[in-house]
Amino acid sequence: MSTxxxxxxxxxxAPSPAAAPPPRGGLPWAxxxxxxxxxxxxxxxxxxxxVLVITSFKGQGDASAARAWALPQAWTFENWTQAWEALGPSxxxxxxxxxxxxxxxxxxxxxxxFVLSRWRFPGADIVFTLILFGMFLPYQAVMIPLxxxxxxxxxxxxxxxxxxxxxVFGIPITTLIFRNYFESVPHELIxxxxxxxxxxxxxxxxxxxxxAIPAFVVVLIWQFTNAWNDFLFAVFFSSPANGPxxxxxxxxxxxxxxxxxxxxxxxxxxxxxxxxxxxxVLSKYFLAGLMQGSVKG
Amino acid sequence: MKAFTARYGAPLLMILPSLILxxxxxxxxxxxxxxxxxxxxxxxxxxxxxxxxxxVGLRNYIDLLxxxxxxxxxxxxxxxxxxxxxxxLAMGFVWAWLxxxxxxxxxxxxxxxxxxxxxxxxxxxxxxxxxLNSNQGESASGLNRLFQMLGIGFLQNPWWxxxxxxxxxxxxxxxxxxxxxxxxxxxxxxxxxPDELREAARMDGASEWQVYRLVIFPQLTPVLMSAVVIIAHxxxxxxxxxxxxxxxxxxxxxxxxxxxxxxxxxxxxxxxAAVGAFLLIIIAFLIVPYLVQQHRSRxx
Numbered sequence: 001m002s003t004x005x006x007x008x009x010x011x012x013x014a015p016s017p018a019a020a021p022p023p024r025g026g027l028p029w030a031x032x033x034x035x036x037x038x039x040x041x042x043x044x045x046x047x048x049x050x051v052l053v054i055t056s057f058k059g060q061g062d063a064s065a066a067r068a069w070a071l072p073q074a075w076t077f078e079n080w081t082q083a084w085e086a087l088g089p090s091x092x093x094x095x096x097x098x099x100x101x102x103x104x105x106x107x108x109x110x111x112x113x114f115v116l117s118r119w120r121f122p123g124a125d126i127v128f129t130l131i132l133f134g135m136f137l138p139y140q141a142v143m144i145p146l147x148x149x150x151x152x153x154x155x156x157x158x159x160x161x162x163x164x165x166x167x168v169f170g171i172p173i174t175t176l177i178f179r180n181y182f183e184s185v186p187h188e189l190i191x192x193x194x195x196x197x198x199x200x201x202x203x204x205x206x207x208x209x210x211x212a213i214p215a216f217v218v219v220l221i222w223q224f225t226n227a228w229n230d231f232l233f234a235v236f237f238s239s240p241a242n243g244p245x246x247x248x249x250x251x252x253x254x255x256x257x258x259x260x261x262x263x264x265x266x267x268x269x270x271x272x273x274x275x276x277x278x279x280x281v282l283s284k285y286f287l288a289g290l291m292q293g294s295v296k297g
Numbered sequence: 298m299k300a301f302t303a304r305y306g307a308p309l310l311m312i313l314p315s316l317i318l319x320x321x322x323x324x325x326x327x328x329x330x331x332x333x334x335x336x337x338x339x340x341x342x343x344x345x346x347x348x349x350x351x352x353v354g355l356r357n358y359i360d361l362l363x364x365x366x367x368x369x370x371x372x373x374x375x376x377x378x379x380x381x382x383x384x385x386l387a388m389g390f391v392w393a394w395l396x397x398x399x400x401x402x403x404x405x406x407x408x409x410x411x412x413x414x415x416x417x418x419x420x421x422x423x424x425x426x427x428x429l430n431s432n433q434g435e436s437a438s439g440l441n442r443l444f445q446m447l448g449i450g451f452l453q454n455p456w457w458x459x460x461x462x463x464x465x466x467x468x469x470x471x472x473x474x475x476x477x478x479x480x481x482x483x484x485x486x487x488x489x490x491p492d493e494l495r496e497a498a499r500m501d502g503a504s505e506w507q508v509y510r511l512v513i514f515p516q517l518t519p520v521l522m523s524a525v526v527i528i529a530h531x532x533x534x535x536x537x538x539x540x541x542x543x544x545x546x547x548x549x550x551x552x553x554x555x556x557x558x559x560x561x562x563x564x565x566x567x568x569x570a571a572v573g574a575f576l577l578i579i580i581a582f583l584i585v586p587y588l589v590q591q592h593r594s595r596x597x
Contacts (some may be wrong), residue, residue: 031400038395041388042409047425050475055427068438069446111311119308127316129592134323136584138534140557142322144570145329147561168322171315188390202309208418228418231537246419250541253423261427268423272416279415283408286415 028208056080079260082173083252084266090240090248091270094228097159097244101166102223108167109174110218114208116175117182118200134172143236150237158242162234166227173226174219181215182208217285225275245271327577334358341564350567357571367556367572368549373464374552374579380465383526384472386520386521389479396480397487407484411477412521418474422541425470429456429542457542463549467539471532479524486520487513526587534578554577 051069056079058072067073116128139146146165155161234247240255249271253264279286317478319361335342338350361367392410413421430439435455437445441453456466490513496513536554542552545559553572560569 026537034395037391038400038406041395043394045409045413045477048413048421048470049429051427052424064440065432065436065442068400068442069596074414085566092442108315112315115308115312125592125595128595129588130324131315131319132588132591133584134319136580136588137323137327138554138573138576138580140534140536140554140573142326142330143557143573144333144561144566145326146322149326160577162469169317171319175315198478201311225415229419231419231540235540236561246417246537249423250419253426254544261423265427268420272420275415275417277413283411286411288360293354 020101041198052265052269055102055261056083056269058262060260060262079262079266080270082263083270084253086263086266087245087248087270090243093159093242094244094246094274098227101163101170101227102220104163105170105174105223106165106216106219108171109176109178110209110212110216111204112171112175112181113178113182113215114204114212115200116179128175128229131172131175135176137169139169139232147236158254159244160239161193161237162227162230162244165237166223166230170223170226174223177219177222178212178215181212185211213283217282221278221282221286224278228275306402330570330573333566334568334574336567338567338570339565344359344564344566353567357567358575361568361571361575362557366551367553369548370551370553370556373550374533376462377464377468377471377535377552378529380468381475381532381535382525382528384468384592385475385479386524388472389524390483392480393483393487396484407477407480410480413474414478416474418537419469419541421470421474423537425473425538426542429454429466429469431458454595457547457550460549463543464552467535467542467550468532470542471535471536475531479528482520482524482527483517486517522587526583529583530580533583534575 002194054069054071057077059074059076062073099159116124150161150164155164203233228244229246230244231246231250234243238244240248240251248269249264252267254264335352335354336350337353337356338349342348342587343350396406396410400406408466428439430437430441431454432438433441433455437453440456444450444452455463457463459466494512494516495508498508503511535552536558539550539552540553542556545555545562551559553576556570557572557576560566560572
């Protein structure tokens with residue numbers, strides 16, 4: 001998900017009994033038509049994947065326009081080795097960036113979400129809305145002063161800057177997910193402890209934190225994917241020599257005078273593998289988080 | 298005071314770091330950015346603080362709006378957002394509708410439709426640049442070649458190299474990546490319609506189509522609103538895809554987010570900040586009503 005620089009509010013459902021499935025139905029021809037349309041969609045979605053895979057295994061001489069859509073004449077790993085040589089170090093840096101920033105922003109979001117859902121201080125909802133706005137903030141509108149501030153404070157360019165930025169600008173979405181999660185947890189579960197200050201801290205540590213593990217999984221996936229896929233901050237706060245894999249990949253694909261699509265497509269696959277693996281392995285959480293979310297009226 | 302600390306010390310301590318960070322990095326910097334956008338900070342010497350900048354009011358905003366270049370960016374932004382929004386909503390809605398009722402392999406299909414979301418715009422840009430190659434005829438590759446092979450060669454076009462409509466081609470990969478997300482939203486919406494409602498309508502003799510049109514679709518309005526806000530705000534911020542498929546200097550695909558980067562690279566911080574502020578204002582028109590409405594529904 002990007003995918004999407006800051007994308008979307010995804011609420012995590014509290015454990016609840018699954019809803020009964022709607023009745024199976026439809027006439028046989030309607031069902032066949034439905035399957036046909038679904039399969040057409042699948043083909044359309046997978047076309048770019050087909051191109052990526054076949055091109056990444058094609059040798060230099062195999063790249064003519066006439067054979068653009070054909071399978072490789074001879075399968076070769078040459079592009080993959082070259083892409084790995086070009087991207088390897090930056091993949092390492094992406095890991096160094098993503099792990100701390102994901103964990104720190106999840107912890108901050110969990111604390112915020114817990115406090116905002118339990119502590120109804122006057123203006124709590126306004127504070128929450130003000131935090132949420134950060135999720136939709138076009139970062140272009142703070143970029144110039146942000147560069148100057150990090151320069152003045154002396155945060156080094158490259159991974160350290162990016163960790164800080166992903167933590168700070170991850171706060172809104174992680175706060176939202178945890179707050180909605182804690183809201184959906186039956187209050188009796190949490191309010192057993194006394195609600196003075198110290199009690200709150202104890203409750204948080206012993207009851208809320210273990211309870212929030214499903215929300216943690218969703219937040220970690222979300223933040224990991226966002227930070228791994230980020231390009232905007234990478235362009236402004238790092239260089240191909242000290243930046244993450246997205247920057248190195250863009251450099252590999254667009255930097256060379258003569259674009260070698262075989263290498264850049266192998267590189268694109270390499271750079272996407274971590275998020276794809278997470279998505280496929282944890283797709284249930286991924287989907288559950290997305291599906292239950294955002295449907296509040 | 299002591300009682301206050303005892304009661305509110307812990308929660309304050311938990312939430313304060315985030316509040317300070319958001320306060321400084323979002324609201325503080327927005328303020329500084331507005332200030333910078335209203336100065337004559339157009340040179341590298343001023344950008345680094347070696348020379349002073351003077352306050353010029355709204356001059357930069359007006360100058361930007363008066364240049365054909367920036368107006369072209371705004372026009373591109375409108376075209377891109379319209380294409381992206383309509384494409385992703387239509388595709389996502391149809392997919393959700395198709396998968397709304399249980400079918401064999403339904404979950405697998407959902408997973409396939411949604412997977413492009415896990416890929417970065419930069420990585421998908423690599424393959425889409427190849428797919429959207431503007432060569433036609435003999436030297437065509439990418440989608441143009443595919444069209445020839447399928448016997449629909451008349452569909453061949455220069456894609457993002459068209460001066461006026463090229464930006465709409467860049468919306469294709471954006472649609473490809475986000476339709477699955479819209480599908481997930483609508484699926485959740487479909488599942489949120491109580492079965493009793495459908496049953497009741499059927500009992501009253503409504504046809505299957507009428508059940509959808511009169512009972513189910515109206516229930517999806519809140520989901521539609523969320524989807525519009527999410528997709529539109531992403532669209533307005535689009536930068537990665539354009540940079541990886543086209544380039545920062547390409548006139549036909551420039552949008553404000555790209556202009557902001559180009560100005561910054563030329564050490565024209567005042568104009569860079571002003572373009573950023575334009576984006577903020579455009580997005581605020583979309584987001585503020587949405588946030589206010591969400592806020593109201595929470596406090597209700």
